[in-house]
Amino acid sequence: MNIREVARLARVSTATVSRTINGSDKVTPKTKERVQRAIEELKFYPNTWARALGSGRSSLYGLIISDITNPFFPELVKSFEDIAVQHGQEVLIANTNYDPARMEVCVSRMLQRKVDGVAIMTSEMDERLVMEFESRRIPVVFLDTGTVRDLASNIVVDYGAGVMAAVEHVTGLGHTEIAFIAGPGTLRSARIRREAFVEGMTRKGLDAGQIEQGNHQVSGGHEAMARLLRAKRRPTAVLTSNDMTAIGALGAIHETGLRVPEDISLAGFDDIALSAFTQPALTTVRLSREEIARMAFRAMYNTSREGAAGREFTVRPVLVVRQSTGPVPAKGTRRLREAAGAPAH
């Protein structure tokens, strides 16, 4: 089943069939009609690869992410895909699994599939691999990890503003003993959030001494929080590098019989879907995936289809106040861990 059979049935040339498929306006409505009927009748689906080969355009954008099971990404993927489909493009997804070796494989896949552009939404990127795209003149867009160049755009996340909003929020509630659970030091984005916390605290004239390290997973958040709870000076508020960490921390707090937010206020970062459904619902800083997806698509579309140069986009996270943060407990009513009542639930 191919374009030739359609042409034969419609009694036109293959060129005319091709033109019809591509919506060319140089086809008489009548012949167009005839061709379309033939397509329907034969249930003909044009071969995408042959199209790409012939035209030199793949109509495919690559989307490289770290890990599809990380709740941050599915929404990004979905938004990106929706926009792409609206613009007649398709999306090729690739996971790096946080593994540089697999990143190489992903890049190779993109190159082999001759994508029209690549959105690299991981938080680490090897400069050497970027060159592969640049030398082939393939538009690229990074998530806060690249530099703007001819065909390269970058989406800058204003982590500082996001973390500052959280700091403002808890200090506004009267907290002064505020701890932070950071992400892995190997992740640039995690380091930036940590630094933003330190800066925010300093700006408030507070001590940012209590920083524990997690792994951006629930497990790390749990352990880090446990360490914080054992400290001589227990913080009254804890900010975390991402929501998964906060969820782990929440579990650790409950296990010691303390309550959120009555005893400890807790805030996350990202606003994954789950955060609205924890007990209590998590106050967090939303980093909109929908916005990121929109920007990423626009960057590539402008560059690849409209010949625009790479540019910089900025996304500003916003604070979402839910129930996990509250006023600092009055000294007298402050529960001690030892005195804590019922077991957690």
Added chain:
Amino acid sequence: MNIREVARLARVSTATVSRTINGSDKVTPKTKERVQRAIEELKFYPNTWARALGSGRSSLYGLIISDITNPFFPELVKSFEDIAVQHGQEVLIANTNYDPARMEVCVSRMLQRKVDGVAIMTSEMDERLVMEFESRRIPVVFLDTGTVRDLASNIVVDYGAGVMAAVEHVTGLGHTEIAFIAGPGTLRSARIRREAFVEGMTRKGLDAGQIEQGNHQVSGGHEAMARLLRAKRRPTAVLTSNDMTAIGALGAIHETGLRVPEDISLAGFDDIALSAFTQPALTTVRLSREEIARMAFRAMYNTSREGAAGREFTVRPVLVVRQSTGPVPAKGTRRLREAAGAPAH
């Protein structure tokens, strides 16, 4: 940059380059070596589409899912992709968004991309669309929604056994007033779980009267649970059609000041990653995505590469006991909603 340039640099024919790329054993190690150097030097990436066109094989499997933001799917996607890559295949993912119209688009995409096989992991499937694959002799595998045919396999989920395990578990804890929060009646898989619950209860000689309907989302679980809590005879245990529903139910229970599992036992279905991290951790019936992915891949691989006929696979969910289920409260200590103490947290 193409195979010809590589051939020229290595001073061989394009056929030899092609053979080298494809790992043919009919190439002298020495020439192979020479070709490989040329490939490296030119940073040559073979064009996948041209390969597919020439060979007639795409090395691509399609994976159709309902919604990537539904926590059930990312793990399935990841497992499937991992296995596929290990076998030199790639994966094209498509979302239907639970929308029949988009399902049509997905099928069309698969057909246009000339996939070597399709795994349709949605819980609804239009028979008419299936024919499109059958008539093109493209292997297909369904998740509990198809019939085994020449090139069609089906993964049967033994929902009955899964639900029964949950019923056994709670009745074993002494519960007799057991309610069920079902999924949308439009979903076949939800209807089956509901029926399995009724059958399990009947088999235990218990009344399965308290069935509320949710929507397989957190919101529906919350509302359904609220209705259950308002009932004259409050159940002491609640089973749900999926984990999202259970999470919603958990929130509703906490809001009324009741405790899980002291006042009410709660169990989910699916075992999404999140379930281990709710407060308390959710007892649930695990439907292994990894197992489903493995079976789906095997079904397609056997059929498309080894000429095997379609067959039936069975996956049996297993109960995972965590902290959300416990012994039925003794009559005397049973908290009334009105008497419930502290606000939920």
Added chain:
DNA sequence: CTGTTAGCGCTTTCAT
């Protein structure tokens, strides 16, 4: 073992 060459299915000039 290696080269020659005819496709694969479609797009796109270039004629008409």
Added chain:
DNA sequence: ATGAAAGCGCTAACAG
């Protein structure tokens, strides 16, 4: 407005 035909980059007979 339509058709003829030359590619696009690669694979796979077929020869040698």
